[in-house]
Amino acid sequence: MIKQNQQHFNRLQVLLDVVCILASLFLSWFIRFKSGIVGVEGGYLSFDVYLKYGSAVIPAYLFFYNLYKLYLPKRTKTILSEYIDVFKANLLGLLIFIFVLYITKEINYSRVYLFIFGIINFIITILERSFVRLVLRNLRRRGKNLKHIVFVGLSDGAKDFINKININSHWGYNIVAIFDDELKRRLNENYIYKNELVAATKEYVEFYERKVDELYKNDAIYNYSELEKVLGCLNIDEVFITLDINEYNRMKKILDLCEKYGVRIQIIPAYYKYIPSKPYLEEINGIPVISARYIPLDLISNKIIKRLFDLICSFILIILFSPIMIIVAVIIKLTSPGPVIFKQERVGYNKKPFIMYKFRSMKVQSSEEERVKWTTKDDPRKTKFGEFIRKTSLDELPQFFNALKGDMSIVGPRPERPYFVDKFKEEIPQYMVKHQVKPGITGWAQVNGLRGDTSIKKRIEYDLYYIENWSLFFDIKIMFLTVFKGLVNKNAY
Template sequence: MKHRYSVLLFPLHVFFDFVCLNASFVGAYGWAFGNIDEIAQPPYQSLWIAFNVAWAAIILLTQPYVFPRQLFKAGPLMRKLLMLTSVHMAVIALFWMLFQNVFFSRTQLLITYLLFLITAGLFRLGGLLFLQEFRARGYNSRRFVVVGYGKLAQTITRFYDVHPEMGFRFQGYFDWSTPENAGQLAGDYTQLAAFVKREGIDCVYCCMPYIDNVQLKQIVDQSERLDFQIKLLVDFRGFLTKGASVEYHDFLPVLNLSTKDLDSFRVAFLKRSFDILFSAGVLVLGSPLYVLVGLITRFASKGPVLYEQERIGQHGKPFMIYKFRSMYVDAEKAGPSLSQGLLDNRITPWGRFMRQTRIDELPQFVNVLKGDMSVVGPRPERQFFIDKIVEIAPEYTDLLKVKPGITSIGQIRFGYAATIEEMVQRLRFDLLYPKRRSLMLDLWIIAQTLRVMAQGRGR
């Protein structure tokens, strides 16, 4: 009989949870009332029964003790415990509402759940450590083979080699013999069924790059007769990190590799909410500064206070960006050109100060409210320069998957770029953002930007 010890895990889990639940209930009663003499008398008799009935019903409905070995870890176990306890608390609260005329101690209930979380949590952690050590020593193990020899097949065997606590024991590769796999195989496809039966194989991993549908169907048919699991290995590396998802067309699963909808709802919602609140706060609280900077800009040199220019935003959509004018009028009448830094003679004296302190960027908070930009994101560029950058660094197009921002990692670490080569260098920093963006990273970048502004180190 395969895994004769595994069948004991479920009843043991159920048994110890009931022990922890009842011990916590009794202990909390003694803590709250000083003794347990009347715990089996009304009204706590009915509450005690309700505790056990509710837990049993939750177990039957949710079947919470079924964990694949790959997920049998502290994190999933504790999250499941918290979920079960929360549901149990809701059921008991409903029970309490039905008996509003009966007094139950809130202190006793609170202590019961605290004790239960502690004892059940310790039981899970202790059981996890014991079982991992038990399996690492070779007990309660599952034997597996890999069908289809190649790099992906070697990856799964290395994974279980470095995780002996999962209890998977590799028994060999199966594939048609070729010069490349000479000496590496335990047999070919015609020998697989006999090997599985003889060695008591529990699981067969099938590597999709190296096996066709005819051979896979034969293995599936054999699994029903020989009682072993089949797991498919598909090489999705490089796809799933770019927002791939699975769609179902009736019964047919389709892998969507499109990266257009990269944002998860949670990240997009939090980021947009933060952008609106932060920008509105800056515009309202900073209105005196806006007026002051506008007046100085107006009288420091001839020309408008604000400067508008077309930039390219998310998914290649153009928009008009707003800045306090830091250059003389008609500075680019000869054609598009990059700033040569603070020594650029097209920049006004006041403009140099604004660029050092980054206050020329302040009107872009209007762009943020309009939805064209975000507070944090890669710097938006003109199409003219994007075309030149892409010729050198095609990966620049990855930045168009997210909204451009007022400030970015590249702006902090590198600053303004005077040449296409420098823009490519700054790109190396900005490419870190789409993969790692989060609210905490945005707050860190904003804090670093404020530091640059205060020190006047913008360039």
């Protein structure tokens, strides 16, 4: 039933998207030529001409919407991620629109109109999709458009997911039954799982126990052997296989039964808490292999995009900041004896050491002090001007030359000295993962206030999020945030 509903909904969604594009074409034409908001000089093409070219690129827009998975179920997709995907699809659609005008040599088509259309179409589309989301969520909260699911096995993953279903009622999941021999035996012995949940809060514990108790009272807790009987008589949309690792010998039989009755299968592996949130499945000569961590920058195309971005940005920023760098260099030379540029060994991409450049902000030190001493708030080694350039991040400007050379990137995890790398890798799990991408001048951790003498563990969490979720748009976002909230920081000692 859910599959049929989804097919009908997808057709309706495509129709709504087409209506939005057509409405955007007309509104943009009206604003550009009829509203008086934008001045019009001379004549202009009729709406029929604008509609002809606009209608021609509608299939391209629908293709990009499908490419960015905007027609897949929205139950668990966040509204922000949908907005981002709509923006990307619309941007590509607009580029195709411009390309069509170029190859047809339609020189009288207003460029201002195209700009207005791009904005209007994005706004209308996200309003439309927000309205659809709101309608669907209200339907699900009222018990309609539900997805009826069962759990086979009761690992920690199942317990966590049951609690998340309670918190996110708009997902519209209705738990029909649980299959687990041990659970049924314990319930029959009047035993409830106490203090065995992954979730720590009282609310979670209470909900999980209530749900299990409710299913038990409705005779909806089954042994594994009863799965076929239930699949044959109940309308089940999805089966979540959440077996403990010592029960994986049941897996083939359960999969065969689900496929026999045409039920969609989802698997939450028992080892899910030991792997990142985005593992990557690849194939090696026909054998599926789970890569423990998906890193977008492992793809050669993404590496090329990021390197080109670094080259262009670092070159422009060096030119832009060259007057400031000259002034800083002169002041350092006049106020403190020693070199202007401070060179220090850091650990970079693939754990390889490199020399990182900074404007010198401290008195000249011994190599041992540089290697192992951490900078503190009232560090006596800092010069007066050095304290200023550290607070304002001006000491980091020479690192644009590191980015130009390829030792660093504009955006990425901050590099650390070899001494502290050896120390932290023993103390902080997953610390060394940060070296699977190039280090950066700024990063996701830094724009979230994790600079200087702050939690290294928390910093690594942000670095790992960046590594697993990299995109060019994410880099641009971090650069903007660096300008507005990352340059001056109270923790930058």
